[in-house]
Amino acid sequence: xxxxxxxxxxxxxxxxxxxxxxxxxxxxxxxxxxxxxxxxxxxxxxxxxxxxxxxxxxxxxxxxxxxxxxxxxxxxxxxxxxxxxxxxxxxxxxxxxxxxxxxxxxxxxxxxxxxxxxxxxxxxxxxxxxxxxxxxxxxxxxxxxxxxxxxxxxxxxxxxxxxxxxxxxxxxxxxxxxxxxxxxxxxxxxxxxxxxxxxxxxxxxxxxxxxxxxxxxxxxxxxxxxxxxxxxxxxxxxxxxxxxxxxxxxxxxxxxxxxxxxxxxxxxxxxxxxxxxxxxxxxxxxxxxxxxxxxxxxxxxxxxxxxxxxxxxxxxxxxxxxxxxxxxxxxxxxxxxxxxxxxxxxxxxxxxxxxxxxxxxxxxxxxxxxxxxxxxxxxxxxxxxxxxxxxxxxxxxxxxxxxxxxxxxxxxxxxxxxxxxxxxxxxxxxxxxxxxxxxxxxxxxxxxxxxxxxxxxxxxxxxxxxxxxxxxxxxxxxxxxxxxxxxxxxxxxxxxxxxxxxxxxxxxxxxxxxxxxxxxxxxxxxxxxxxxxxxxxxxxxxxxxxxxxxxxxxxxxxxxxxxxxxxxxxxxxxxxxxxxxxxxxxxxxxxxxxxxxxxxxxxxxxxxxxxxxxxxxxxxxxxxxxxxxxxxxxxxxxxxxxxxxxxxxxxxxxxxxxxxxxxxxxxxxx
Numbered sequence: 046x047x048x049x050x051x052x053x054x055x056x057x058x059x060x061x062x063x064x065x066x067x068x069x070x071x072x073x074x075x076x077x078x079x080x081x082x083x084x085x086x087x088x089x090x091x092x093x094x095x096x097x098x099x100x101x102x103x104x105x106x107x108x109x110x111x112x113x114x115x116x117x118x119x120x121x122x123x124x125x126x127x128x129x130x131x132x133x134x135x136x137x138x139x140x141x142x143x144x145x146x147x148x149x150x151x152x153x154x155x156x157x158x159x160x161x162x163x164x165x166x167x168x169x170x171x172x173x174x175x176x177x178x179x180x181x182x183x184x185x186x187x188x189x190x191x192x193x194x195x196x197x198x199x200x201x202x203x204x205x206x207x208x209x210x211x212x213x214x215x216x217x218x219x220x221x222x223x224x225x226x227x228x229x230x231x232x233x234x235x236x237x238x239x240x241x242x243x244x245x246x247x248x249x250x251x252x253x254x255x256x257x258x259x260x261x262x263x264x265x266x267x268x269x270x271x272x273x274x275x276x277x278x279x280x281x282x283x284x285x286x287x288x289x290x291x292x293x294x295x296x297x298x299x300x301x302x303x304x305x306x307x308x309x310x311x312x313x314x315x316x317x318x319x320x321x322x323x324x325x326x327x328x329x330x331x332x333x334x335x336x337x338x339x340x341x342x343x344x345x346x347x348x349x350x351x352x353x354x355x356x357x358x359x360x361x362x363x364x365x366x367x368x369x370x371x372x373x374x375x376x377x378x379x380x381x382x383x384x385x386x387x388x389x390x391x392x393x394x395x396x397x398x399x400x401x402x403x404x405x406x407x408x409x410x411x412x413x414x415x416x417x418x419x420x421x422x423x424x425x426x427x428x429x430x431x432x433x434x435x436x437x438x439x440x441x442x443x444x445x446x447x448x449x450x451x452x453x454x455x456x457x458x459x460x461x462x463x464x465x466x467x468x469x470x471x472x473x474x475x476x477x478x479x480x481x482x483x484x485x486x487x488x489x490x491x492x493x494x495x496x497x498x499x500x501x502x503x504x505x506x507x508x509x510x511x512x513x514x515x516x517x518x519x520x521x522x523x524x525x526x527x528x529x530x531x532x533x534x535x536x537x538x539x540x541x542x543x544x545x546x547x548x549x550x551x552x553x554x555x556x557x558x559x560x561x562x563x564x565x566x567x568x569x570x571x572x573x574x575x576x577x578x579x580x581x582x583x584x585x586x587x588x589x590x591x592x593x594x595x596x597x598x599x600x601x602x603x604x605x606x607x608x609x610x611x612x613x614x615x616x617x618x619x620x621x622x623x624x625x626x627x628x629x630x631x632x633x634x635x636x637x638x639x640x641x642x643x644x645x646x647x648x649x650x651x652x653x654x655x656x657x658x659x660x661x662x663x664x665x666x667x668x669x670x671x672x673x674x675x676x677x678x679x680x681x682x683x684x685x686x687x688x689x690x691x692x693x694x695x696x697x698x699x700x701x702x703x704x705x706x707x708x709x710x711x712x713x714x715x
Contacts, residue, residue, distance in 0.1 A: 067146055107389075119402045137166075207242060225311065341359065342415045353405070361398070363380065370417070560599075573616075
């Protein structure tokens, strides 16, 4: 497989750091495109969705294949906005390496940090590309220091920028010790190679010593020669840099300005030289890549021709027509057609092998995170976790005729985006769509209108509260009914205990000696989970508790699955009277970037919103305020912030954690 020289990489970053522009330049320089697409013109290849073109942001991850230096690069461009973080999550789950794009002015921004932690979780080796170095306020060295301090990694500087801000027009290549220059006017011409500028000799020599010493820690033999006075050649350095990148010892850092066509070719070289091939990633759960088929479904999309399922093949070979087992759901599937994707264009293929990322048609019941295998060799790969939604909106069709299409459309959109949830409120009967933020819900409803031709009316976005318990309690409940015919009998003793935030609902059975037959125990769990969906304080789902079935009894004739489910449901409601239930609200991690003149007003406004300011720092000539603020208080915030700062401040926010609602606020809500 090494002869294929395959790289599966993603491009990730904070919104507006220049990911899609970098992707477009990669397409151009690899010959995949013959003209440059621009995000601001609405003609970027990777942002092919009409909403992406209209909004100038990436909403869906897009895959394509390019070739550079005889290597095949499967590239996924991901969104930067937190509302669409599931796209980054599921992409990183199946990728072998990533290019993280940093804004040369802003540096490490909140979503960069979130995406970095996701890459840590999936152990994805990375290259850092510090972009937009042509902008006013860009500072390469400051961003390198932020990567060190905020991300806690060792940034290995491979290039130094030549010139700053508007004068940035080249880089010093510290591996080859040469200077690369790009066209001053920003034309997409090949770089020229020249000597390092005289005034940068000392800086370049110092930086190269740091590079050599860090890299050669990965090669004992070369390090020994270096200590004896023999300088490593470029090939030795590249081998050592690759080894350190793959094992996480450091992250190579490159410089550029993608919009001005500067730095893209060396970035492609670094992808080939330093990021892993599929066989470099050892997966203990599949063994050899040459065995029976094992693939992970990481994305589902619906188009005019039906459903496409994106797969990463980890083992074996897949052909059109193959019968598969969905090992996650124990159901049979068949692949009718197989495609290599180029953004929104499909190129049909006859087969795919381990390491490939492809889309297939014909799968009926496979969802994001499911494992597909050869029928005789089932295994289940690690699933893709979806974040919990924090905001709800009520959705109703404009006309009765739209009712059926509404549910069909919503169901398809929820299949595509696992971070969306769909439920019917038990009390009001309303259909509630839940998601990560207002933008995500807005985009989803626009898809509903444009793709499924369904006009809807919506309520105001509402906070997705949760409930939990604060005390442990144990209850015994006997469910018994005798009213002619077969009776109902089920007795349960259940202990309820609070768990840490984010733990969800857990169930354990400690039944021994057959006090309750094994076949009835799943019904107890089902009853508890059904009861928890409705909560007790204000009708919101109850989370972060553990229910332990410790004892009970049954009747030979009158016990049934239904009886035990009823008993568990009643035991839950009885327990809530003594378990200290409380209402939880989502707290958002808010970052406000403002000119110094408006810092006091911004902090005062955050305090009025029940915000807790956690810190301040300088970013160029602006001040960054970090705070935790309840989501309930953030609706309409952008208008107020603009008014406070004469339109000069901006903010980003993402979900951080759930916390109990203060008693005074709770009283207001009742």
